Amino acid sequence: MSNEIYRRVEADPAYQQLVQRRGRLALLLSVTTLVAYYAFMAVVAFAPTALSPTIFEGGTLTIGAPIGAALILGSWLLTGWYVRKANTEFDQLTHAIAERAK
Numbered sequence: 836m837s838n839e840i841y842r843r844v845e846a847d848p849a850y851q852q853l854v855q856r857r858g859r860l861a862l863l864l865s866v867t868t869l870v871a872y873y874a875f876m877a878v879v880a881f882a883p884t885a886l887s888p889t890i891f892e893g894g895t896l897t898i899g900a901p902i903g904a905a906l907i908l909g910s911w912l913l914t915g916w917y918v919r920k921a922n923t924e925f926d927q928l929t930h931a932i933a934e935r936a937k
Contacts (some may be wrong), residue, residue, distance in 0.1 A: 844936045853928045860920065864913045871906055 844850050879883055879899070886899030 840936050850932045868910050
């Protein structure tokens, strides 16, 4: 590709909007995941008894295990949401921008 095509793409307002929207979403999902994980680790480190009650009377599984599993599942779901959005909305915008740049 020539430098002219790159300049046209970078100057396209739709491209700038795409980069901004994609970046905002990635930042939001990253911060959400990091805050959740660090909050969980902070509770484990500074208030371990908060996660020590068992789920069932006489059981050995504490409430910390399902909460940790929910954090992992939540990050998978957030990743899936981003991939779906990237493969639908962001890809459509990318193809439209590429067509206009030709």
